[in-house]
Amino acid sequence: MNIVCIGGGPAGLYAGLxxxxxxxxxxxxVIERNRPFDTFGWGVVFSDATLENLKKADLPTAEQIxxxxxxxxxxxxxxxxxTIRSGGHGFIGIGRKKMLNILQQRCLDLxxxxxxxxxxEDDQALAVDYDADLVIxxxxxxxxxxxxxxxTFRPDIDTRRCRFVWLGTQKTFDAFTFAFVNTEHGWFQAxxxxxxxxxxxxxxxxxxxxxxxxxxxxxSQEDGIAYCEKLFAPxxxxxxxxxxxxxxxxxxxxxQFPRVICGxxxxxxxxxxxxxxxVVLMGDAAHTAHFSIGSGTKLALEDAIELAxxxxxxxxxxAALTHYEALRSVEVLKIQNAARNSTEWFENVKRYSKLAPExxxxxxxxxxxxxxxxxxxxxxxxxxxxxxxxxxxxxxPASQPDTVTAMxxxxxxxxxxxxxxxxxxxxxxxKNRIVxxxxxxxxxxxxxxxxxxxxxxxxxxxxGAGLVMVEMTCVSPQARITxxxxxxxxxxxxxxxxxxxxxxxxxSDAKIGIQLGHAGRKGSxxxxxxxxxxxxxxxxxxxxxxxxxxxLPDVSQTPTALDPSGxxxxxxxxxxxxxxxxxxxxxxxxxxxxxxxxxxxxxxPLTNQRSDAYGGVLENRLRFPLEVFAAMRAVWPxxxxxxxxxxxxxxxxxxxxxxxxxxxxxxxxxxxxxxxxCSSGQVSPDQKPVYGRMYQTPFADEIRNQEGIATMAVGAIxxxxxxxxxxxxxxxxxxAIGRPHLANPAWxxxxxxxxxYTQVNWPRQYSAGKRQIETLFExxxxxxxx
Numbered sequence: 198m199n200i201v202c203i204g205g206g207p208a209g210l211y212a213g214l215x216x217x218x219x220x221x222x223x224x225x226x227v228i229e230r231n232r233p234f235d236t237f238g239w240g241v242v243f244s245d246a247t248l249e250n251l252k253k254a255d256l257p258t259a260e261q262i263x264x265x266x267x268x269x270x271x272x273x274x275x276x277x278x279x280t281i282r283s284g285g286h287g288f289i290g291i292g293r294k295k296m297l298n299i300l301q302q303r304c305l306d307l308x309x310x311x312x313x314x315x316x317x318e319d320d321q322a323l324a325v326d327y328d329a330d331l332v333i334x335x336x337x338x339x340x341x342x343x344x345x346x347x348x349t350f351r352p353d354i355d356t357r358r359c360r361f362v363w364l365g366t367q368k369t370f371d372a373f374t375f376a377f378v379n380t381e382h383g384w385f386q387a388x389x390x391x392x393x394x395x396x397x398x399x400x401x402x403x404x405x406x407x408x409x410x411x412x413x414x415x416x417s418q419e420d421g422i423a424y425c426e427k428l429f430a431p432x433x434x435x436x437x438x439x440x441x442x443x444x445x446x447x448x449x450x451x452x453q454f455p456r457v458i459c460g461x462x463x464x465x466x467x468x469x470x471x472x473x474x475x476v477v478l479m480g481d482a483a484h485t486a487h488f489s490i491g492s493g494t495k496l497a498l499e500d501a502i503e504l505a506x507x508x509x510x511x512x513x514x515x516a517a518l519t520h521y522e523a524l525r526s527v528e529v530l531k532i533q534n535a536a537r538n539s540t541e542w543f544e545n546v547k548r549y550s551k552l553a554p555e556x557x558x559x560x561x562x563x564x565x566x567x568x569x570x571x572x573x574x575x576x577x578x579x580x581x582x583x584x585x586x587x588x589x590x591x592x593x594p595a596s597q598p599d600t601v602t603a604m605x606x607x608x609x610x611x612x613x614x615x616x617x618x619x620x621x622x623x624x625x626x627x628k629n630r631i632v633x634x635x636x637x638x639x640x641x642x643x644x645x646x647x648x649x650x651x652x653x654x655x656x657x658x659x660x661g662a663g664l665v666m667v668e669m670t671c672v673s674p675q676a677r678i679t680x681x682x683x684x685x686x687x688x689x690x691x692x693x694x695x696x697x698x699x700x701x702x703x704x705s706d707a708k709i710g711i712q713l714g715h716a717g718r719k720g721s722x723x724x725x726x727x728x729x730x731x732x733x734x735x736x737x738x739x740x741x742x743x744x745x746x747x748x749l750p751d752v753s754q755t756p757t758a759l760d761p762s763g764x765x766x767x768x769x770x771x772x773x774x775x776x777x778x779x780x781x782x783x784x785x786x787x788x789x790x791x792x793x794x795x796x797x798x799x800x801x802p803l804t805n806q807r808s809d810a811y812g813g814v815l816e817n818r819l820r821f822p823l824e825v826f827a828a829m830r831a832v833w834p835x836x837x838x839x840x841x842x843x844x845x846x847x848x849x850x851x852x853x854x855x856x857x858x859x860x861x862x863x864x865x866x867x868x869x870x871x872x873x874x875c876s877s878g879q880v881s882p883d884q885k886p887v888y889g890r891m892y893q894t895p896f897a898d899e900i901r902n903q904e905g906i907a908t909m910a911v912g913a914i915x916x917x918x919x920x921x922x923x924x925x926x927x928x929x930x931x932x933a934i935g936r937p938h939l940a941n942p943a944w945x946x947x948x949x950x951x952x953x954y955t956q957v958n959w960p961r962q963y964s965a966g967k968r969q970i971e972t973l974f975e976x977x978x979x980x981x982x983x
Contacts, residue, residue, distance in 0.1 A: 198223045198514070201324060202333040203317050203342060205229025207241075208480025208497035209335035210300035213309045215254060215505035226310040226327055233301070233313045239365040239399075239441070240392025241296060242373075242491040245287035247498065254502045261299045266291040267391050271372035274561055275432065279554035283562055285576030288373060288491070290392035296494075317341070325470050331514060332476040333504075335497075338455060340482035350478060351460030357487070358544045360413075360451045361402040364422065368436035369397055375561065377546060378428050383407030384546040387429050388489065399438055400488065401425045402543060405453065414448050421448055454540070457485040458533065462522045477518050479504065484529045486536035489543055490565050496532060500525055534889065535565035541895070548902040552927050555587050560926040566891065570615070570921035571952065585612035588925060614954050615924040616917055620663070620931060622838035622871050622907065625784050627663035627708055627931070630924050631945045634911060634935035635666040635712045635787070637678065639724040644671065644684025646693045655700050657938055658707035659960045661945030665707055666933070667694075669714040669789050672770040675738050676715035676795070679724050685713065686770065691777040698782040705960065710785030711778050712842065713829075715767060717795030718742035718756040718804070730882075741767075743798045743805040743812070743821075749882055758807070764821055767795070768828050775829045779837070786833055788826055790861075791844040792879035796822040800861065801844070801880050803852045815857060819864050830869045840909070841865045842874035845896035848884035855896055862900040862908075872907040873900050874933065891919055897929035909933050917948035950974050 200216055202209035205227045217225045251259040266289040274281045304311055317323055320342050324332050334342035343350050366389075374389040384407065388400040408414060413421045422438050429438075442450045462483050464476045480497035503525045504517075511517040542549070542564035549560050562568060574581040589611065620627045640649045650667075658665045671677045671684045684690050694711070701709045721737045722730055732754055741763060742756035759767070771788075778786055790796040798804035799821045805812050811820050826841065833839050843865075845858035853861075862873045875897040878884045886892070893912035901908040910929035914920060920932045937944045949957050950971045959967045 198330040199328050200225045200331045200333065201327050201329045202227040202335055203320060203323070204333075204335035204337055204340075204480070204482070205231070205297075205301075205311065205313070206335060206337060206480060206497065207296065207300065207494050208482075208500055209333060210297065210304055211258075211498050212333055212335065212479060212501035212504055214258070214300065214304045214307050215501055216508065217304070217307045217309045218255060219505050219509060221308065224310070224327075225308075226312060227304065228312045228315050228317055228323065230316045231313065233311070239293060239363060240290045240390065240396070241293050241494045242288055242290045242390055242392070242398075243495040243498075244491070245289065247495045248289055250499060250502060254505070255303070258299060258303050261303070262289075262291060262296065265295050265299070265393070267393055269372055269390070272562065273370070273372040273374045274554075274558045275374070275376040276550070276554050276557050281554060281558040282372060283558065283573075283577050283580045286373070288390070290390050290398070292393045292396065295393065320345070320476065321466065321468050324474050325468050325472075328472075329474050332474060333479055334476055334482050335479040336482055338457065338481040338485060340478070342476060343459065343478060343482050346464040346466075346476065349461055349464040353458045353460070355456040355458075357454045357456060357540055358404055359402050359540075360405050360408040360453055361400055361488070362421070362425070362440075362451045363442075364399045364401065364425070365439040365441065366397050366399045366433060366436050367395055367439075368399075368433050369395060374432065376429055376432050377550070379550065380407075380411065380428070382410035384550065385425075385428055386543060386546060387432070389432070399429075401429070404544060408451065413451065417447055418443075418445065418450055421451070454487055455485060456487070456533070456537070456540070457481065457483070459483050462526065463518045475514060475518055477504070477521070484533060486529075486532050487540040487543075489539045490532070490536050490567075492532050492536060496529060499528070503528075535567045538895075539565040545899075545902075548899070549927075551902065551905075555584055556925070556927050559584060560928075563922050563926050566922070569918045570925060571918045582612050584925070585614065588615055589613045589618060591618065611956070613956075614917070614921050614949070614952060616920040616932070617949070617954065617957065618924070622785065622840075624836035625708055625838055628706055629661070629663040629945070630920065630931050631662045631664075632909060632931050632933040633657045633662045633665040633938050634933035635668045636935050636939065637668045637682070637725065639679050639681040639726075641681055641683045644674070644677070644682065644686065644690050646683050646690075646697060650683070650693075651697050651700065654697055654709065655704060656942040658701040658705040658709065659963070660938070660941075660943035661949065661957070661959075662707055662934075662938070664785060664931070665701065665709050666785075666787065667709070667711040667783075669712050669794070670774070672713055672715055672767070672774040675741075676720065676767075676770070678716040678720055678794075679722055680733070680736070681724055682716075685711070685774040685777050685781075688777070691781050694778075694781040694783070702782070706958075708784040710787060710840075711781075711783045712787040712789050713771060713774050713778065714789030715771075715795035716740075717793075717798050718746065718748050718753065719793055721754060742795060743818075744807060746804055746806070748793065759821075764811075764824075768825050771825050772828050772832055775833050779832070779834055783837075785838050785840065786829070787840040787842055787874060788822075788829060789842050790822050791842045791874075791876045793844070793881070796825065797844055797880055801847055801853050803847055803849060803881050815860055816864075819861065823864060823868050826865065826868050826870070838871035839869065840872040840874055841870045842876055844877050844880055845875050845893070845900070846877040847880045848878045848886045849881045852880060855899060858896055859900055859903055862904050862906060866904060866906045870906065872909060872930070873897075874909040874911065875900060875929070876911050889913065890915075891923065894923055894928055897923075898927075901929060902927065907931070911935070917952050920948075921952075946970075953978070 213227045369391045376387040385403045391397045462478045486492040507517040507521040740756035747753035847853045894910040897908035897910040907930040909931040911933040
């Protein structure tokens with residue numbers, strides 16, 4: 198083959214040498230606009246795992262990099278007057294110029310042709326000149342080729358909120374260093390690491406509005422750098438910050454990171470000479486990952502490894518490129534998702550600066566979700582042991598951080614997994630952070646819970662959860678989703694619930710809560726297993742909502758828009774149900790304002806098209822739900838918590854957004870809510886959720902840390918390790934686990950044994966099984982460790 202790589206960065210050079218090594222008979226040409234052995238930037242960083250991949254792909258290149266790199270295991274985090282060090286992270290740093298020089302020389306050794314100082318204006322003409330069979334577009338973040346064939350590649354470019362500048366310094370750091378400085382304009386942070394003897398990379402980052410408020414946008418390059426030197430003087434020890442972009446004027450060295458995602462990576466074109474030649478994207482031309490997880494170079498090199506491997510596996514060019522894109526796009530998406538999490542963390546340092554230094558550091562270390570609680574323990578068990586002891590005493594008021602730190606230093610305090618730390622809401626103390634999520638069972642007759650609910654709820658209370666939530670319980674017969682939903686509109690129902698509550702209280706140490714709601718336009722439907730959201734064949738009851746809009750057009754029943762008298766009647770029904778919930782002895786009450794049910798339909802602009810005082814702006818759309826909440830709070834016992842479940846995103850353009858969710862939470866907090874249960878979606882059948890592990894947790898994180906109210910994270914949380922990560926990082930206070938509890942009522946006890954924590958009391962009737970399951974997990978872990 199004749200292969201042309203346009204762009205001589207890490208992606209193009211490494212692809213060139215690997216393809217040439219695979220088949221020395223191929224002609225491989227790399228076209229670079231810069232001069233030979235010339236480059237920009239300071240140092241690059243990647244993990245030990247990436248270095249292992251390089252060894253497997255081309256050992257001579259890896260060995261040369263090993264002779265040049267600087268290695269470290271530690272991360273230092275400087276916040277306020279506190280420095281926290283965590284070890285075991287395993288990174289290498291190397292000068293970008295040195296690395297490119299190594300790749301360039303290796304290319305020459307293998308017979309790759311390097312063409313410098315050539316700007317490619319027309320890739321098709323170039324392909325004709327070299328009689329190319331394949332064109333690799335590795336021409337960087339501002340790829341001309343990606344732009345030219347945008348209709349095929351479908352690039353999605355998201356310019357992020359922070360400005361950053363890539364500088365160097367002769368100050369050397371013995372750990373990867375994060376330093377945070379709060380100014381009158383906002384937070385600045387530095388990412389610094391040594392990449393060779395006597396030199397370090399020093400990236401300064403801040404939100405765009407902070408950068409402008411500080412006046413850096415109107416400063417000269419020299420004055421902007423001097424401003425940063427003053428900010429970070431405590432860590433520079435008198436050393437200067439250096440720029441190698443003298444050709445740029447003023448503040449042009451400060452840029453906003455563009456996140457690039459392409460819908461397709463391969464474009465087939467017919468050249469003027471009639472030859473069909475594919476163009477494939479690689480490196481930053483195809484995708485970008487924020488520098489805060491150090492993955493730009495990693496992705497570029499691993500792209501090259503996969504492309505060369507695909508040609509080794511497949512028999513022709515088209516098959517190889519299909520194979521390459523299929524495999525790499527999945528792996529890249531995982532990295533980009535992690536990078537997005539990391540990017541958003543640094544964009545919101547102000548939010549996390551309210552955390553104690555220990556928790557701030559934990560949050561930083563786990564920000565991408567690639568490092569979990571147990572993974573962090575493997576990296577630095579001593580640090581984790583200290584952190585868990587510190588976290589164990591968080592019952593101390595937040596106004597006394599020095600006392601908390603001193604208590605955590607006490608060696609007599611046990612290290613407890615975060616999921617097993619108690620949590621208080623008013624007078625109710627939960628023994629741990631696990632909640633059995635309210636899950637519709639569709640198993641009541643006339644709204645009365647029977648034997649099934651007794652067994653179902655008690656089994657999960659015995660299974661170790663701190664709080665068991667009853668499914669949405671309806672305040673009237675017309676408020677039901679299905680004819681089989683539970684209710685609390687009469688004394689018979691109250692007495693049935695009271696029987697269950699008493700059993701939970703006497704047979705377990707769990708608390709039990711109930712969720713009250715009204716189905717609104719999603720009512721009068723079949724049980725889920727008979728056709729979810731499908732109207733009943735007969736026996737339907739009239740529906741009400743904020744506006745006369747059916748849930749499923751041409752399928753669902755059209756509701757009647759509530760008038761003031763109807764709203765008052767429903768408010769009274771919620772009040773009466775609340776009184777019965779208190780009489781039944783429930784510990785916690787939750788108001789359901791999510792998932793497209795009645796109160797949710799008032800909140801969302803997709804379902805509320807009213808023109809009166811209950812429609813229009815968010816403040817008006819919240820009016821009725823807040824009126825219901827206030828009426829419930831007035832009759833619910835003062836010493837018991839009243840929570841609210843919201844849909845933090847409708848996942849539909851024009852619907853509720855996470856920013857709206859913060860305002861919704863703020864309004865309920867002001868009304869006296871104790872916790873916001875952060876779910877999402879199910880408001881519109883047009884929703885397009887972005888699913889993934891813990892995909893709804895960011896909603897709980899933003900509301901908790903921005904509004905200062907307790908939150909519950911829900912959705913795709915399936916392991917104790919995930920719960921520990923969420924709770925320890927302060928992203929939420931409780932985790933609601935749904936489907937895993939359907940499969941295993943004792944999920945909490947089972948997962949606790951799985952992570953090796955044994956200081957948990959089981960129900961005495963089941964205590965004989967405790968040691969057995971702990972032993973089984975110990976053996977499995979031992980076998981895994983070899």
